[in-house]
Amino acid sequence: MKKKLLLLLIILLYNFMYARTLVVEKGGNGEFFYLRNATIAAKNGDVIIVRPGIYYENATIRINSKNIDIVGAGYDSTKIIYTGDWVPFYFKDVSNCKLSGIDICSMYDKSQTLILIQHSDVIIENNKIHNSHNLHGISIIDTSNPVIRNNIISENEETGINISCSNGEIYNNEIYSNKLYGISVSDSSNIAITNNKVYNNKHTGIIIVNSKANLKGNECYNNKRYGINSNGSSLNIIGNKVHTNKQAGIFIFNSKANTSENECYNNKLHGISIEHSDFDISKNRTYHNKQVGILLIKSNGNIYENVIYENELHGISMEISNPDISKNRIYHNKQVGILLIKSNGNIYENVIYENELHGISVTKNSKPSIYNNTIYNNKSVGIKISKKSNPTIKNNIIVENIIGISVIKASSAKLIKNLVWGNTNKKQWNYGGKNYNGIAKGKTDICADPLFVDKKNYNFLLKPKSPAIGVGEDNKNLGAFIHQDREGVNTDAESIKER
Incomplete structure (x- = not known):
């Protein structure tokens, strides 16, 4: 050698x-x-x-x-x-x-x-x-x-x-x-x-x-x-x-x-x-x-x-x-923020706002788990469920959409500890504004202002006195920022960055 x-x-x-x-x-x-x-x-x-x-x-x-x-x-x-x-x-x-x-x-x-x-x-x-x-x-x-x-x-x-x-x-x-x-x-x-x-x-x-x-x-x-x-x-x-x-x-x-x-x-x-x-x-x-x-x-x-x-x-x-699908910021799209057709999966810790139609649309036999999302001011429905779909919806903040949650066409949903509020002041697509359409308020859902830090500038962190802090399943915060503490500090380094 x-x-x-x-x-x-x-x-x-x-x-x-x-x-x-x-x-x-x-x-x-x-x-x-x-x-x-x-x-x-x-x-x-x-x-x-x-x-x-x-x-x-x-x-x-x-x-x-x-x-x-x-x-x-x-x-x-x-x-x-x-x-x-x-x-x-x-x-x-x-x-x-x-x-x-x-x-x-x-x-x-x-x-x-x-x-x-x-x-x-x-x-x-x-x-x-x-x-x-x-x-x-x-x-x-x-x-x-x-x-x-x-x-x-x-x-x-x-x-x-x-x-x-x-x-x-x-x-x-x-x-x-x-x-x-x-x-x-x-x-x-x-x-x-x-x-x-x-x-x-x-x-x-x-x-x-x-x-x-x-x-x-x-x-x-x-x-x-x-x-x-x-x-x-x-x-x-x-x-x-x-x-x-x-x-x-x-x-x-x-x-x-x-x-x-x-x-x-x-x-x-x-x-x-x-x-x-x-x-x-x-x-x-x-x-x-x-x-x-x-x-x-x-x-x-x-x-x-x-x-x-x-x-x-x-x-x-x-x-x-x-x-x-997690920790995304989805906004200002001309139709739906997230559309599911014949699909399942997990949708969590996303911020979804001001899309021209729905925040999330679940249709055609879809059965996803939708949890800990912040869904704000979409121009029609926050979460729309249709055509024999059956999602689980928990720990979300769904506010100031025309309708908060809408269930139609032989569909259903399991609602657990969501904050659904303020979806009452607008009219579009022949809907009167309301928090729920086609489904009763979830027994553990709450209706209160989530007290965002600055929603006009899309800062959806929660103020220290927010009713969404620590009240979700497993004592988690509601909405996308589940690791935010009561001092308003987001302790999850991987959470969504502000726009």
């Missing part, structure tokens, strides 16, 4: 000591007129410098089983136009190569991917990669592990960066106006996609299929379908800005996803859409989307500590799902 390590050290030292610098120059002052000829002549460890100029290459530049660096003068100065019928750059079975500082494009329709990386570890940096006429800007296959950074990748016939059966890091790139995807990952693991701008692609910004990936700090916008899309994958989506896409901002299907600290807004459909998936959605801001802030279909997981507001339909909508 020691002999093998010594031999490897000797080889590396030899390469370092005897590495050459080869020069490609358009005007004839270099050793080579064509980059391809320089790569054929290069040996392990050599560096090829490509001087400023426009170079036409009609044959593939193959880097096979030797580690060399190819360094242009910058993509504003050094340009390679490929006139052949396959790929301009092909890296195979290399472990320490770099390609940087070159504008790379193709001239004719017969060419395919601009950079093909197979079973290799390569650094691709500071290039402009554009106008492939058949396939991708960069294609990464066969257990490769490249670093792709600080490139501009645009206007390729299919995908900007296509990754299959590989690992790698993709960061600080600008990827736009490709005719299919900005970044596509399939059958891969340990993919890190960080701080890229991905926009104006003709389908989806970033798509992950049957893979494991971490997406962090990217901005995905103005894509023709989704900003981020996952199918059959396991991924972390953290701290991205996803906006103005033509369908959903983030669409997760048949996947496991941790979606946290993202900002999703102005998308033509939903901010975040989850179908047939397990999820954890936390600390996101979803707003100004043309339909729903967060949509769930046949999915299970947790939605907590999000801020969801001013969406054109609902804040959260779910069908045939069983989530835990």
Whole structure:
């Protein structure tokens, strides 16, 4: 073993000591007129410098089983136009190569991917990669592990960066106006996609299929379908800005996803859409989307500590799902704060206010537990129950809606220790204002002003003399702030932050 390590050290030292610098120059002052000829002549460890100029290459530049660096003068100065019928750059079975500082494009329709990386570890940096006429800007296959950074990748016939059966890091790139995807990952693991701008692609910004990936700090916008899309994958989506896409901002299907600290807004459909998936959605801001802030279909997981507001339909909508929804602030949505259709789950410690229709709507055989929420000044019903639904409603504060709790259409509800007050002064939708409609006041419910600290400025902490302190089930406070003490201090560090 020691002999093998010594031999490897000797080889590396030899390469370092005897590495050459080869020069490609358009005007004839270099050793080579064509980059391809320089790569054929290069040996392990050599560096090829490509001087400023426009170079036409009609044959593939193959880097096979030797580690060399190819360094242009910058993509504003050094340009390679490929006139052949396959790929301009092909890296195979290399472990320490770099390609940087070159504008790379193709001239004719017969060419395919601009950079093909197979079973290799390569650094691709500071290039402009554009106008492939058949396939991708960069294609990464066969257990490769490249670093792709600080490139501009645009206007390729299919995908900007296509990754299959590989690992790698993709960061600080600008990827736009490709005719299919900005970044596509399939059958891969340990993919890190960080701080890229991905926009104006003709389908989806970033798509992950049957893979494991971490997406962090990217901005995905103005894509023709989704900003981020996952199918059959396991991924972390953290701290991205996803906006103005033509369908959903983030669409997760048949996947496991941790979606946290993202900002999703102005998308033509939903901010975040989850179908047939397990999820954890936390600390996101979803707003100004043309339909729903967060949509769930046949999915299970947790939605907590999000801020969801001013969406054109609902804040959260779910069908045939069983989530835990907690500690969110949901307000000013054009219809319902939280809509449940054929769904169960737990809804607790949320602040839900001033939505244009209901605070919470429970319909079509739904049976959730709704507890310790503060539901204030929604324009119709605080909690509406319909179509054979039967929720448990306890420890909530439901105040100053048109109707506090409404039960209709063969439905029922179990009411335990709620504060229902002040839902009596308005008329809308042909309802007279009242605390209860279609159901009697709960035997343990109370009717009193909860004494919020400053409801006009949406501070729903309770004043020390509030009748909602310590009177709930298990002596908890009513409403969302169950850990607030009688001095008005909120002792739960994870509780909802004030707007």
